[in-house]
Amino acid sequence: MELYAPVNKMIPFSLVDGPGSRCSIFLQGCNIACAYCHNPETQNLCLECGTCVDQCPAGALYWDDGHVRWNKDACVQCDTCIHVCPHKASPKIEWLTPRDVFETVHSYQPFIRGITVSGGECMLRADWMRELFALCREAGLGTLIDSNGCVPFEGQDELLSVADGVMLDVKAWDEATFEHLTSGDVRVVKRNLALLAERDKIEELRIVVVPGWNDPEATIAGIAEVLGQKTAATKLKLIRFRRFGVVGELAEADSPTDERMAELEKLARNAGFELVELR
C-alpha cells in the first residue's frame, strides 16, 4: 500500500535546517504542544469542522463530500484559515507519497545538497520518511531528520540506516519542567539521545532558552553526561526564544538577554562542548 503523509510546506532552499543548501519538508501533526511553538498551526490534523471555509476571502476552501478541501491555485496565502482555526491545524496541506516529494526535491538538484524533514513531528511518519530517504540517497541527496525527540527511535534501524543524522531538540531536562513546557515525556527524549549518540547519528542538539520556562543549565549538564566523550564533537545550538508566531501564554514574553545567552555558552563550553552556536 502506498504511504501518504500530510505535507504542510516545502521550502526549496533553507539556510537554517542543517548544513549547506537544503530543501526542508514540514509535515503536519505533532505529538506534543510546546508553549513556545512558532508554528502552532502544524500541531494537529484538520478535524473538518469547516470554520475556515466560510471565512476564506479567496474562496480557496470548499466542502467536498463531507471533507474540507483546499484549492492551492486559488489560495492567496493570507493565512486567514490558520488564524481562525480553533484546533491548531491547517486546511492547507497535501497528502503526498514519498515519490511525490522526491520528485520535487530532485528537481532542485544540483542546487541543494540534501533534504531535512521537519514538522510538526516527522517521526510520526517514520515509514514514509524511510522510503523518501531511500529515494534521496540513491540520487545523492543528504537526509536529515528534525525531531522533537518525543517519538522513540528504538526499532527504527532501517530509517537510521538511510538517514545522515538527527537534529534533536532537548527542550528541558527535569521531567516536570519538560511536561509543563511541552506536554511530553522527557524520558523518551533521553533514551533517544543515548541511542542516537551511540549510533553517531546526532547532527546537532538544540536547546531553546525560554526565560522562566525551562532549565538550560540542567539540560546542558545532563546532555554532556549522556554524551560523555562525544560531547566535544557534538554540535550544540543555543537558541533564543522569540515570540514571533507564538500564541497563548508566551505570546508577549521576552527573549533572553545577550548576557544570559553568553553565560550559557560559557557554561556549555565548560561542560565540554566545543561546537556551540548561539542563535
Add this chain to the structure above:
Amino acid sequence: MSEFMDIITASNLTYGQKLIHLAQAAENCEHPIPTTPEFDWFFERDAICDMHEGNAPYRPRYICCDMERFARQGSEFLRLDAPDNLDDLLMNLQILYQNVPSVTGRPVYVGQLDRLFDPFLDGLSDEEILPRFKRFLNYIDRTVASGYCHANLGPEDTRAGRLLLQADAEVQNAVPNFTLKYEEGITPDDFARLALKTSMACANPAYANHRMHKHTYAAPVDGPADGYTVVSCYNVLPIRGGAYCLDRVKLSQLADLATSPEHLLNELLPSATGALLEYMDARIKFLVEDSNFFQTSFLAREGLIERERFVGMFGMIGMHECIEKLLGPGHVYGTDPEANDLADQIMTKMTAQVQAWNAPYSEIGNGRYLMHAQAGFGDQTSSTPGVRIRVGDEPEVFFDHLRHCARMHRFFKAGVSDIFPVEPTAAQNVDALLDVVKGAFAIDDTYLSFYPSDSDLVRITGFLVKRSEMEKFARGEAVLADTSHDGEGNWRANNLADRKVRLG
C-alpha cells in the same frame, strides 16, 4: 549656457569629474567615424546605442594590462625598475595605474592581485602585509574612484588571496570590484567559503565560472595560462589586451518598431545587427589606424598590452521589455515558456549573425566580435540589463531563476551576469551559498554575484556603490566616485531596492 559652461559651473561635480566631462564634450565636437543611413535610422530611434563612448576614440574602451609582466620587468617609460619587494611592487602599480586609460579615463583593471602579490610575501608576517594591502586598496578606491574598476582572484587558494579578502572586508570600499575565478576541484571549499563570507561582509567578490571562461582566449606568450580577466561590469576579456569598444542593440527599443515577432526576427534584428557591426568596424579602424594609440602607447611598446589581443564587444540590452512588447501581457519573460523560447530564438539569430561577420583587427577573437550582455548604466529606464529578468518579475524559486540564467548565458563569451541580494543570515551558512555557486556553475551559469540585502555596498548594473554616497549625490552634493552618479539614477529608475531577496 553651453554644454561646456554647464560642466564648468556645476556644483555637484568634483574638479576631476569636470575634467573628464569637459574632455568628453570636446571629443564629441569631432565626427570622424562615418555612419550608414541604416545606423542613423536605428540610432535616432534609440534602438542601437554607442554607449556614449565618445565620437573620436583615442584609447580602447577597456585595457587589461599584463600586470604580472609589469611586475617582472618594471617600465622603461615610467623609469621603474622591476620590484624587489612588496613595497616596491605596490608603489610601481600605483604609478602604472595613473597611466592606464580607458573609456572612463581611469583603469578598469588593476590586476589579478593574488597572483601578482603572492611571490612577494615571503619573509613578511600577516600583520605586516595586512596594513599594506588595506592602504593599497584605499589608494585605488580614493584615486581611481570608479566602480567600473576591477581586480581578479583565484581560482587557486593563495596566501595573498586570503589576505586580500580579509583586507577588503575590513576597508568596506566600493572600488575595486573583485571577481573570484572559481572552479570546483581547483578552488578549495575552504577558500571559497572565505570568499563567500567576504561577499556577505562587503559585496565582494563576485564569482566567475572558471571552467567555462578559461578557454575563451588563447594565453599570451609567457603570460597567464587562463588568458582572460574580468573587468568593469563583468566583461570577460583577453589579458594583455582588452576591448576596443562596446556598442549595443537595445532590443527593448527595437521592439517598439516591430509589427510582430516575425517582423523583429526576420527584418529589424538582422538590419540593426548589421548596422551596428558596420559601425563597430569603422570605430575600431579609426582607433587602430588613425588615433595612434597603439603606435605610441608605452603599454604596447613594453608588451603590457598587444593590439592583437583586443576584441570588439557586441552588446545587447533589454530582452525583458522586448519580449513584453512582442508577446503582450501574460507572457512574462523569465517564467513563461513561450517568452523564454522567443528570447532564445532572438539570441540564437543575433549571435549567429555576429559570429558570421568578419571583424577587423580581431585576431584574439578568431576574426570575430564577441557577444556581451550589457548591463546598462546611468539612469536609463525601460531597458533591463542584458538578458536579465526585470526586478519584480523574478521566478518565485531561486533555482528556477538560476536555470533561466544558465540557459541565456550560453550566448555570451565576453560576459553576462546576474546579481542577487541575499538574506543577511546567509552569512551564518556560507556552505549554502557555496552549494548554490557549485550548482549554478555545474549547469553552465557563467557568473554570479551576491550582496547582503541590508548592505551599504550595493550592486547597480554590476558595479558597486555605497547607498550612503548615492544619497549624498541625490541631495546635490559632490561625491568622489562618479559611479555614484550612475548608480543613483539607476537605483531609483529600476527599483533595484526591490530586487527579490534570495535564500530567504
